[in-house]
Amino acid sequence: MPLLPSIPYPPSKDGYWDPVTSTLNWCEEDYYATIYSAEIVNTLTNLLFMLLGVKGILSCRRNGHDTIFQVAYYGYLLVGTGSFLFHSTLKYPMQLVDELSMIYTTCLMCYASFSYSRSTTYRILLGVSLTSLAIFITLYYHYLQNPVFHQNAYALLTAIVLIRSMYTMEVRLRPSWRLSTEENRRARERQGLPVISKERQHYENVRDLKILKTMWHMVGYGLAVFLGGFAIWNVDNYFCSTIRVWRREIGLPWGILLEGHGWWHLMTGTGAYHYIVWGIWLRHCLNNRQEEYYLRWSHFWSIPEVVQTSIKSTANGSAKKTL
Incomplete structure (x- = not known):
């Protein structure tokens, strides 16, 4: 007799979207809950992506963040929408929307x-290069239809962006990387700039x-959550047959907690969202607008947001925030 009240898993059945045409099929059993969603848990966990994507877009509009980050949130929303459709249908075109939107957003x-x-020339060349890279990955992945290629390309791009952002953050914000106060004063005097x-x-x-x-702290937390989701996803892949037996033994709804790919959605969605918020905050700091924006993040389990704040000058020339 089970320790917790549960109901047995219903058998899999023919689905509304049959046949399966995707090159991937995850550990969650197909069409056991409803004929309209092939993998119900993997589908519904993408609602987090969609909700956070909308939240990020609205935050960018409300707080005046750079347009590139609003576009990134649209890409993030597309990732969640594509994954929702992919896991609902297990159709190859929806698989491409899911996986390639990850490449485009990165x-x-x-x-x-x-x-x-x-410079403008550099930005144009960079934009053309990245667009060409995205097109190449799209065409080559469609030719290979090998998920390992997509996973490696995504991992490499993500690592490059993270390392670059961390380097920029350290060099531009840590005082020990800057000129000393006297050197800074002399440099500003030579340039005819106001001396602080x-x-x-x-x-x-x-x-x-x-x-x-x-x-x-934000980078460490985001990486830990993201990599934790990656680890759970791999366990789900390697031990799928055993996990399916366990799920059926404990029944519903508790078996849902053993849906590793669903945890991957929740954890990578959280980690990716934290990364975009970090990028927004870093951009404002690089623009010397630390006094105009602050990070609202009260607890690790809360959703962070970079918001505007009004500024009042104090007698000693520093700034005081009025929230």
Whole structure:
């Protein structure tokens, strides 16, 4: 007798979207819950992508973030929508929408990372190069129909973007990478720029160190969640037959907790969302707008957002935020 009340898994049945034409079929059994969704848990967990994608788009519009990040959120929303349709139907065209939108969104973030403060010519060349790369991956993947190629391409692009963003964050925000206060003053004098006071420079150094610490917490948390989802996904793939037996032994609804690919959606969706928020905050800091925006992230389990804040000058020349 099971320890918890449960109902047995219904048998799989013919589905509305039959036959399966995708090159991948995950560990969740097909059409056991409804004939209208091949993999019901893998389908519904994509609602997180869709909700966070809409939230991100609205946040960009409300807070005046750079357009590239709003486009990235549209890509993020497309990833969730494509995955929703793919797992509902297990059709090859929907598989392409799901997987290739991941490549396109990562290329957008790559453009955001490498185009900052570059000349117009450089940005055009970068945009053409990334577009060409996305087209190549699309055509070659369609030719190969090998998921390993897509997974490796996505992993490589993601690693490049992350490493570049972390390098930029450290070099531009950590005070020890900057000129000393006196060197900075002399450099600004030579350029005919206003010279800030030592007190103001100290304030900015303390401020940026605090921002940098929070950013690293966000990066670490996002990576841990993302890689944790990747690990669960691999366990789900390697031990699928055993996990299917366990699910049927414990019954519904508890068997849902053993749907590893569903956890992959929830965890990678969370990690990817944190990365875009980090990119937005980093861009504002690179633009020296730390006083105009702040990160609203009260707990690790809450949804972060970069929001505008009003500024009031204080007597010592520093800035005070009014939330």
